[in-house]
Amino acid sequence: MTLHQAIEKLLRQTGRPMTTQQIADELNKNKWYQKKDGSTIQAFQIYGRIRNYADIFDRDGSTVFLIGQPTTKTKAPTAKKPTAIKHLVKVNSTYSKASFDPISNSDTAILILGTMPGDKSLELGEYYGHPRNRFWKIISTITNNELPLTYSDKKELLLKFKIGIWDIAHKANRKGSLDSAIEDEEPNDLDDFIARHKNLKVIGFNGTKSETLFDKYFDRKSGLKYVYLPSTSPANTGIDFDNICKLWRQIFTK
Template sequence: MRSKQSASCAEGTGGLPPVIGDCPAVLILGSSPSVISLQKGEYYGNPRNHFWQLMERIAGVPADGSYTERIAGLKERRIALWDVLATCERHASCDQSIRNPRANNIADVLDNNPSIACIALNGKVGATRWMRRLMPDVMERADIRIFFLPSSSPANARLSLEEKAVEWARIMDCIKEK
């Protein structure tokens, strides 16, 4: 039986800080860190989440490296990482149960990093829904391509890892173009 614990999208500090290296080309946005990610202080900390396996397949970032090595690998490949939501309330890590969301300042990150050519939204239910609802101005920017990608979450069992990788590989074109 599932526990009825409540989880905040942000505990104390407002979620996880953005990961942005020099001259990023792609900004990957999730909806909000999972309970496990918040506990570990790591993006995509749930070992069942496919994110790091996807990064290994499409960008060559070793999924079995330390978190510090994986983050460095993303930065080297010009991939930035953050979440759409700064804070929210939700049941466990379920995106469908998000209430009282408050957005991160994505527009500011884009303005301060003009090298970002693409936003990759991790999940159509989570990140895409909240971007459309809370930041329509960012969604309409002509200078940014937006990719709506299948969620890397273990809850998204509709697609296999290989099928997800095909969709996610599209972001690599943004890196090659810059």
């Protein structure tokens, strides 16, 4: 049984929506799908798999439901806190993770590039989902807006100011969420993105690793402005909020 088949079977059997974490926990218990390296299934892997089967699954935040199932729009119950279990991890096991689709439209003039989503973002299915990541607070500040309360409103704020976001890595191995731990990355097709977004003027790199990976795989194109931006990651504690906002305002200067 493949992973997406196991997810579909579980949702049909329970008859209700489930979060990506709940699905991962249940599949780790029932063993309907087992990874080749023997490691446990993670919530981000559930998210990565369901987005490849849009004809079967839909998602609202971190909650997954089957298309056409009458009970799918009901709120998923709160998961019980799982009992801690120690797992033996093989030395050659990997921590394969995948990025999200870009947030952009035909009006996008500014593209902010990160490296790849951290574990909290993958769990939630949202860009910059860690509560201590300063990205959304910075964007609201430099656009003179209140901090949006919902992810949908956050995306609308970006598009209102012609800002798009994506990541350099399509997939990579990374234990944890630090950029320094990224290995064996495969890049997203940024050349195609740039070619399709005719109004693009500025590319901003959210942190040093983003810029390094971009230059590793892509050539800088004439006619575009490239801007290094201090990382919004919680790990970047070396710059205060006022100064990081001052530097991020460069994305609006010609």
